[in-house]
Amino acid sequence: MKEIYLDNNATTKVDDRVFEEMRPYFCELYGNPSSMHFFGGQVQKKVDEARGRVAALLGAMPDEIVFTACGTESDNAAIRSALEVFPEKRHVITSRVEHPAVLTQCRNLTKRGYRVTELNVDGDGQLDLKELAAAVDDDTAIVSLMYANNETGVVFPIEEAARIVKEKGALFHTDAVQAVGKIPLNMAQSGIDMLSLSGHKLHAPKGVGVLYVRRGTPFRPMLVGGHQERGRRAGTENTASIIAMGKACEVAQLHMDEESGRVRELRDRLQRELTALIPNTRINGGGTQRLPNTLSIAMEFVEGEGILLLLSEKGICASSGSACTSGSLEPSHVLRAMGVPFTCAHGSIRFSLSRFTTDAEIDAVIKELPPIISRLREMSPFGREFLAKK
Amino acid sequence: MWDYTDKVKEHFLNPRNVGEIADADAVGEVGSLACGDALKLFIKLDEKKERIVDAKFQTFGCGSAIASSSALTEMVKGKTLDEALGVTNQEIADFLGGLPEEKMHCSVMGQEALEVAIAKYRGVEAPKHGHDHVETEGEIVCKCFGLTDLFLKKVIASNKLHTAEQVTHFTKAGGACGGCIPKIKELIAEVMGEEKKVARERPTKLTNLKKMQLIQETLENEIRPQLWADGGDLELIDIDGPNVQVAFRKACAGCASSGYTAKFVEQKLREMVSDDIVVQEVQG
Structure with a gap:
């Protein structure tokens, strides 16, 4: 069975052009970029080229790019650095809907005597900047807010947030793992101090990430013991993956218009047709700014895992905000923070598209999902009550 | 992805006995939308009202909840009410070739619905x-x-x-x-x-030697690992009566919150060793 892969916010296919670019750096050009000989030196040149390509996508300067092992590492490094830079400041601000890479770290800080403010979101998953402005004070070391939400695709007004935070003298970090490559970013005209991205959400391989650190931003490394990345991240470079990351950024730049054009149209068609064919649905984050590739659709009276298993039978790969799929017992913290009613939260499915998504794949979901939902509603006591009322 | 057995998958994809029985003798309902799973079980008895001749279910829940409901209805058919009450959640799971432990609550839900249905039929208070x-x-x-x-x-x-x-x-x-x-x-x-x-009790009377030993153990086992977690470390320099001298290392050295860290060390040592301990930070 050929997969219909609509789970690109979880991970993406490595682009063929990216894979070709990295391929020689395993068995042939395996030199250490730090070596004095020509063999390492030629790899150094490619790593520098990759740094330039990442910088170009972000509108940044090459020396502002620090390669890491993943988005989670970038998030951890950014927050830890800020706390070391401002040891006297004991307050951190984030939001209730962050990725665990940020949220768990912030919650752990409370055990070490830090004050942590988790900003609320409204029913659409959107921030209230007034709440941010009221929360940030002289004691705030860092504010970390995600650029776009992985579950709903909701895009936060990050530049406005950064401006508010900078006025108060705190550092501003954003987890842009879901945003990079999908919406244009320009660090040259931004107030963001640090920004995280991840290779495997961007058609590069797993195991490589980037932390953007604005020039002049004080920074303390998390990994020490080597001069790599100008002392900001010790450890021999993951050269093949870094080179892949550079290529992926270059390719993403080429496809940026496609994301906001063709991919968005596919997502909008999927949303339109599913809501027309399936009664009692709700689009999570539908009333605000969203990424062009993400659709989080809640279907009342059914449970997400059943939907995913039946979709999987048809080769369709999606994801769910339901509790049962994760082994936890509560629906996703994002949907709960948005106040999505329980009738919907358990039956929320996320489809996340990419530039590889085709019309035919969207057609397949439009054909397969409605009968799955009616079948599960037939089976559900609440679904039956609901159908009876109709 | 859950490691479901083929039997769980089969019962999820082709659940037996989905639906309702209009003239059911007993109906048991457990769970709610808020809980994330719910089961409504219908039971039909034979004319003598002894044996279960039919069972049907409606389930809101994950794959294993649906499979457990399907298994339950298959298992109780032909049983007397007392025999049916003897069905345990483990037997439901076994019937399906096992459930991931995180999903065992689904089998428990089946058993509960059965108990509720039978209790209601008998007119006794539901468990x-x-x-x-x-x-x-x-x-x-x-x-x-x-x-x-x-x-x-x-x-x-x-x-x-x-x-x-x-x-x-x-x-x-x-x-x-x-x-x-x-x-x-x-x-x-x-x-x-x-x-x-x-709870590990603190020794009441300590010889000097024992006390020094306990201080070292506490530093090694309780305190340093916590400092390592934040990239810091400390070294024990000297113990003089109740005075414990430590020097901070790595990220703790010169850290502006080392005063806070010293307090933490002191608090921990007081808790584990003796109330009179005073921690002093020295350069060493």
Whole structure:
């Protein structure tokens, strides 16, 4: 069975052009970029080229790019650095809907005597900047807010947030793992101090990430013991993956218009047709700014895992905000923070598209999902009550 | 992805006995939309009202909840009510070739629905699970899912559960806010007859040598690992009566909050060794 892969916010296919670019750096050009000989030196040149390509996508300067092992590492490094830079400041601000890479770290800080403010979101998953402005004070070391939400695709007004935070003298970090490559970013005209991205959400391989650190931003490394990345991240470079990351950024730049054009149209068609064919649905984050590739659709009276298993039978790969799929017992913290009613939260499915998504794949979901939902509603006591009322 | 057995998958994809029985003799309902799973079970008895001739279900829940419901209805057909009451959640899981432990609560839900249905048919008070958010006998332990101590003790005993995590997997208790986990541990200790672990008592009288030894152990086992977690470290320089001199290393050295860290070290040593300990930071 050929997969219909609509789970690109979880991970993406490595682009063929990216894979070709990295391929020689395993068995042939395996030199250490730090070596004095020509063999390492030629790899150094490619790593520098990759740094330039990442910088170009972000509108940044090459020396502002620090390669890491993943988005989670970038998030951890950014927050830890800020706390070391401002040891006297004991307050951190984030939001209730962050990725665990940020949220768990912030919650752990409370055990070490830090004050942590988790900003609320409204029913659409959107921030209230007034709440941010009221929360940030002289004691705030860092504010970390995600650029776009992985579950709903909701895009936060990050530049406005950064401006508010900078006025108060705190550092501003954003987890842009879901945003990079999908919406244009320009660090040259931004107030963001640090920004995280991840290779495997961007058609590069797993195991490589980037932390953007604005020039002049004080920074303390998390990994020490080597001069790599100008002392900001010790450890021999993951050269093949870094080179892949550079290529992926270059390719993403080429496809940026496609994301906001063709991919968005596919997502909008999927949303339109599913809501027309399936009664009692709700689009999570539908009333605000969203990424062009993400659709989080809640279907009342059914449970997400059943939907995913039946979709999987048809080769369709999606994801769910339901509790049962994760082994936890509560629906996703994002949907709960948005106040999505329980009738919907358990039956929320996320489809996340990419530039590889085709019309035919969207057609397949439009054909397969409605009968799955009616079948599960037939089976559900609440679904039956609901159908009876109709 | 869950490692479901082929039998679970088969019962999920082709569930037996979905639907309702209009003239059912007994109906049992457990769970709710808020809980994330719910089961409504219909039972039809033979003319003598002895044996179950038909069973049907409606389930809102994950793959294993649907498979467990399907298995349950297959298992009780042909049984007398007493025989059906003897079906345990473990037998439901076994019928399916096993369930992931995190999903055992699905099999428990099947068993509960059966008990409720039969109790209602017999006109006796339905057994109290708390699962359906009814204030009942016993004390509510898990507020999030409304589960009572009586219900939890029953599940702990019948499935021989040893950890709070297992109790969560079987009943959901403690799976949301986690506030009741200490209480769940007490229930396990009570049911499984385990002696509560006696809190490590602080020795009352210490010789100097013993005290120095205890200070070193506490530094090694309790304090330094916590500092390492933040990239810091310390070194013990000297112990002079109650005065403990330490030098901070790595990230702790020159860290502006080292005063705070010194307080933490002192507090920990006082807790574990002796109340009169004073920690001094020295350059060494």
